[in-house]
Amino acid sequence: MKVKRVLETCLYVADLDKAERFYQDVLGLEIISKAEGRHVFLRCESTVFLLFNPEMTMQPTESQVPLHGAHGPCHVGFETSDAELEGWRQHLKAHQVEIEMEIDWPQGGHSIYFRDPDGNSLEVVTPKIWGF
Amino acid sequence: MKVKRVLETCLYVADLDKAERFYQDVLGLEIISKAEGRHVFLRCESTVFLLFNPEMTMQPTESQVPLHGAHGPCHVGFETSDAELEGWRQHLKAHQVEIEMEIDWPQGGHSIYFRDPDGNSLEVVTPKIWGF
Numbered sequence: 057m058k059v060k061r062v063l064e065t066c067l068y069v070a071d072l073d074k075a076e077r078f079y080q081d082v083l084g085l086e087i088i089s090k091a092e093g094r095h096v097f098l099r100c101e102s103t104v105f106l107l108f109n110p111e112m113t114m115q116p117t118e119s120q121v122p123l124h125g126a127h128g129p130c131h132v133g134f135e136t137s138d139a140e141l142e143g144w145r146q147h148l149k150a151h152q153v154e155i156e157m158e159i160d161w162p163q164g165g166h167s168i169y170f171r172d173p174d175g176n177s178l179e180v181v182t183p184k185i186w187g188f
Numbered sequence: 189m190k191v192k193r194v195l196e197t198c199l200y201v202a203d204l205d206k207a208e209r210f211y212q213d214v215l216g217l218e219i220i221s222k223a224e225g226r227h228v229f230l231r232c233e234s235t236v237f238l239l240f241n242p243e244m245t246m247q248p249t250e251s252q253v254p255l256h257g258a259h260g261p262c263h264v265g266f267e268t269s270d271a272e273l274e275g276w277r278q279h280l281k282a283h284q285v286e287i288e289m290e291i292d293w294p295q296g297g298h299s300i301y302f303r304d305p306d307g308n309s310l311e312v313v314t315p316k317i318w319g320f
Contacts (some may be wrong), residue, residue: 064265133196
């Protein structure tokens with residue numbers, strides 16, 4: 057047996073409203089659904105991106121699904137194209153999002169790293185880094 | 189600006205060797221590369237799945253990339269098809285992986301939940317749940 061691609065990726069945030077605005081305005085994701093104080097689910101093209109408040113998702117009384125919840129900065133990489141890299145630099149600047157680092161990978165591919173409001177490590181990255 | 193799909197999804201584990209075997213044997217992922225004690229990178233069809241030891245990725249001396257690392261059970265959902273659900277039940281049983289819960293969603297779609305060796309919450313899920 058082999059799973060197909062990753063369908064649901066999640067991050068944990070303390071302030072869901074702030075995170076919702078950030079992922080909509082800065083990353084261009086679209087809201088699928090939300091539960092006040094517990095989660096915001098967003099669509100990222102053909103994948104799903106889930107924001108959770110770990111204080112709620114770790115509470116047995118709040119959840120009909122298995123408990124989960126982490127603390128500390130996680131990492132997610134979003135795909136972009138070479139043609140859009142300069143656009144991302146300008147776009148992040150316009151939204152006062154600091155670029156923490158850029159890496160031009162020896163094997164090909166380029167990464168721009170920045171943080172979400174909760175300090176999670178985000179990356180816009182061209183797929184050549186993985187040989188795609 | 190809009191990011192394309194999620195390209196890199198990661199989880200944090202204490203025992204990379206154990207996790208590597210689990211994700212290869214149980215989920216059918218293929219190793220791309222690894223750094224002893226720090227990370228194992230795996231391919232999941234057209235997406236990339238990264239396992240990190242947070243004790244290393246939080247160390248400035250160990251990393252050429254932005255620091256990250258979380259503790260506590262995270263969640264990832266992997267895509268499967270309706271036709272493969274029964275196969276997954278048998279496969280998980282054969283690998284002594286306990287199914288924690290199954291949910292048949294009102295909007296369509298079905299989820300099978302289980303844990304990796306570190307307690308991360310995994311799901312094999314049919315894409316109908318998200319209207320795909």
